[in-house]
Amino acid sequence: MDKLIRMEKIHKEFVVYERLEGKWSLLKGAFIRTKKKVEALKEMSFSINRGELVGFIGPNGAGKSTTVKIMSGILNPDSGSCVIDGRIPWKNRIEHVSRIGVVFGQRSQLWWDVPVKDSFSLLKDIYNIPNSSYEERLYELLERLQIRDLLNTPARQLSLGQRMRCEIAAALLHRPQILFLDEPTIGLDAVSKLELRTFLKEENEKSGVTVFMTTHDMDDIEAVCNRVMVIGRGTLLFDGSLSDLRAHFGSQEKEDIDDVIVRMYHDLKLLT
Numbered sequence: 001m002d003k004l005i006r007m008e009k010i011h012k013e014f015v016v017y018e019r020l021e022g023k024w025s026l027l028k029g030a031f032i033r034t035k036k037k038v039e040a041l042k043e044m045s046f047s048i049n050r051g052e053l054v055g056f057i058g059p060n061g062a063g064k065s066t067t068v069k070i071m072s073g074i075l076n077p078d079s080g081s082c083v084i085d086g087r088i089p090w091k092n093r094i095e096h097v098s099r100i101g102v103v104f105g106q107r108s109q110l111w112w113d114v115p116v117k118d119s120f121s122l123l124k125d126i127y128n129i130p131n132s133s134y135e136e137r138l139y140e141l142l143e144r145l146q147i148r149d150l151l152n153t154p155a156r157q158l159s160l161g162q163r164m165r166c167e168i169a170a171a172l173l174h175r176p177q178i179l180f181l182d183e184p185t186i187g188l189d190a191v192s193k194l195e196l197r198t199f200l201k202e203e204n205e206k207s208g209v210t211v212f213m214t215t216h217d218m219d220d221i222e223a224v225c226n227r228v229m230v231i232g233r234g235t236l237l238f239d240g241s242l243s244d245l246r247a248h249f250g251s252q253e254k255e256d257i258d259d260v261i262v263r264m265y266h267d268l269k270l271l272t
């Protein structure tokens with residue numbers, strides 16, 4: 001099998017400064033700061049084949065976004081190796097970003113004050129997309145994501161669902177081989193979620209794009225992914241199909257998937 005992504009023993013710590021408590025804490029804090037290390041990822045290893053649709057789940061603070069940021073070259077780890085399509089994301093950044101698309105549900109990648117079509121044109125220049133290829137891809141994405149009517153609107157005036165469709169188009173204009181999505185369905189209404197899931201499945205079938213998606217909505221995983229990885233406190237705890245996960249942690253057939261997840265987090269002692 002063609003291993004497109006290889007993560008080996010990736011370790012990432014953050015240093016945070018804690019506030020002192022009690023009387024005079026504000027004043028004392030100006031002179032004394034207590035340092036605390038947060039181990040966001042602990043020797044995380046996994047590999048992903050070309051064309052896979054992977055769902056990455058885990059409780060808040062588990063290390064999902066940190067993993068996405070490392071794989072997309074935004075953060076560099078303290079140790080370990082990560083090779084994606086033969087490149088190290090944070091070292092070969094320019095070549096790497098031309099092969100990936102990234103969407104953060106909580107943060108916009110579009111230029112806030114300019115019409116969406118201008119953001120797309122800027123991306124065309126940044127990625128050096130030839131005219132004919134750009135026109136063809138843009139037309140396809142406008143139709144499939146139904147965003148033609150939004151082109152003249154600045155990103156800041158879009159609703160969340162409208163913006164997310166534009167974000168997905170922006171991330172796919174340069175036909176990346178890999179799409180990293182960090183909570184792409186957060187805050188979307190039921191119809192928008194269904195449409196986005198269908199789009200991602202179709203895009204994977206049409207172009208073979210590899211999808212790595214974090215989410216707290218298990219319906220995203222059921223609808224889109226053929227593999228699910230569970231992370232807790234920076235460690236990979238499960239890697240398999242959703243039916244394997246059910247078989248492992250479910251108590252009865254057809255149990256609601258959210259109940260299975262709660263039991264799993266409980267069994268793995270991830271809930272404090």
Ligand SMILES: Nc1ncnc2c1ncn2[C@@H]1O[C@H](COP(=O)(O)OP(=O)(O)OP(=O)(O)O)[C@@H](O)[C@H]1O
Binds near residue numbers: 038040064
């Ligand atoms: N820039 C940062 N500075 C300090 N600590 C950080 C930073 N980014 C993440 N962390 C810490 O690293 C840990 C993992 O955070 P991360 O954002 O990867 O979690 P997550 O799984 O994406 O959670 P969520 O489901 O809430 O989005 C948390 O304890 C978080 O507080």
Ligand SMILES: [Mg+2]
Binds near residue numbers: 064065066182
């Ligand atoms: Mg996150």
